[in-house]
Amino acid sequence: MARPTNIKMYYGNMAFWRAECVRMGLFLGDIPFEDIRDQKRIDLKAAGKLTFGAIPVLEVDGKILSQTQAMASYVGKLAGIQPGDPWLDAKVDECINGCTDVTNTIGMTFRLPAEEKIAARKALIADGGRLHMHLSGLEKICAENVECAYAVWDSITVADLAIWRLVGWLSSGVVDGIPVNFVESTFPALSKLVATVDADSKVNEWKAKYPDLYGGK
Numbered sequence: 001m002a003r004p005t006n007i008k009m010y011y012g013n014m015a016f017w018r019a020e021c022v023r024m025g026l027f028l029g030d031i032p033f034e035d036i037r038d039q040k041r042i043d044l045k046a047a048g049k050l051t052f053g054a055i056p057v058l059e060v061d062g063k064i065l066s067q068t069q070a071m072a073s074y075v076g077k078l079a080g081i082q083p084g085d086p087w088l089d090a091k092v093d094e095c096i097n098g099c100t101d102v103t104n105t106i107g108m109t110f111r112l113p114a115e116e117k118i119a120a121r122k123a124l125i126a127d128g129g130r131l132h133m134h135l136s137g138l139e140k141i142c143a144e145n146v147e148c149a150y151a152v153w154d155s156i157t158v159a160d161l162a163i164w165r166l167v168g169w170l171s172s173g174v175v176d177g178i179p180v181n182f183v184e185s186t187f188p189a190l191s192k193l194v195a196t197v198d199a200d201s202k203v204n205e206w207k208a209k210y211p212d213l214y215g216g217k
Contacts, residue, residue, distance in 0.1 A: 003078065004061045007033035010044060011056035015213040017099055017165035018068045019056035022075050025158045028202050029079020069096045072158040083153045091152040095141060095159035099166045101134045106175060121177030135187055138163060142189035149189075149196040156200060163190065164197040 007026065011019035026033045044050050049057055051066045058065045058074070065071055073093060076082035083089055109120045124131035142151050142163075151159040167190055173180050184191045197203055207214040 003031065006059075006061050007031065008036055008059040009033055009056065010036050010039055010049065010059070013037040013213070015165060015210065016169065017162045018103070020165045021096075021158045021162040022056065022058060022068070022071045024161045024203070024206055025072065025075035025079050025081060027206050028081055028156065028161075029075075031075075031079055068100065068162075069093055072096050072162065076158040081155070081157050083157065088152050091141065092157050092159040095138060095151050096162055098134060098138045098141070099162045102131060102138075102166060102170075105131050105134060106178075109177075118177035121175065125178055125182055132186075135183065135190065139187040139189050142193050149192045151193060156197065156203075160193060160197050161203075164194050164203075167191075167194050 009019065009023055009026070011023075023033075023035060041050070041055060044055065044057070045053065049059065049064050051057070051064055054066070056066075056068070056071065058071045060074075065074060073082070073089070073096075076092065077084075082092065105124060106121070109117055109124070112120055121131075123129050126132060138151075142149075145152055148154050150156060151163060167183050169175070170178055171180050171183055179185075183194075
């Protein structure tokens with residue numbers, strides 16, 4: 001695949017998984033890109049860059065790509081961190097979509113009144129709850145990759161980066177009602193994946209660039 005000459009990534013100054021798996025995929029593949037974190041959404045919309053009215057979006061040689069799965073798949077191939085096997089590539093996509101399910105399920109609680117929010121989230125993480133179900137799906141995929149601690153392949157993919165940041169978000173304490181040790185105490189394969197990604201030297205190089213987002217961890 002020929003490398004593009006100009007890549008721009010648009011998102012806020014956050015390490016949220018939807019953008020971070022794309023940014024870090026480019027970084028791990030040593031692919032230069034402009035990491036734009038301060039452009040207002042209204043300006044991006046006026047410039048015709050928001051195909052679906054939302055960020056993150058990736059601009060590649062003047063063309064716009066949006067939707068996390070599409071961006072992650074493209075970057076994985078470009079960076080050489082995609083398996084290249086049709087089945088395993090589909091499993092990577094499955095993980096990305098599983099992360100989206102988790103995010104959407106939690107997102108449904110954000111507009112609830114404060115007195116209802118925590119109770120709703122506790123119900124979601126209970127055995128049989130919708131969030132527990134989504135995370136169990138990701139756990140199953142990771143557990144089936146018995147040869148190593150990555151999600152679907154024998155080395156890191158955008159799926160691992162996405163799950164790593166998703167779990168980081170869920171375990172950060174910022175989502176009221178979800179205990180910081182919920183994933184660690186409930187999903188051993190996900191926890192093993194997180195530890196493996198955390199130990200990656202290139203991942204730590206990325207984290208060192210953004211101590212304000214990663215707290216020096």
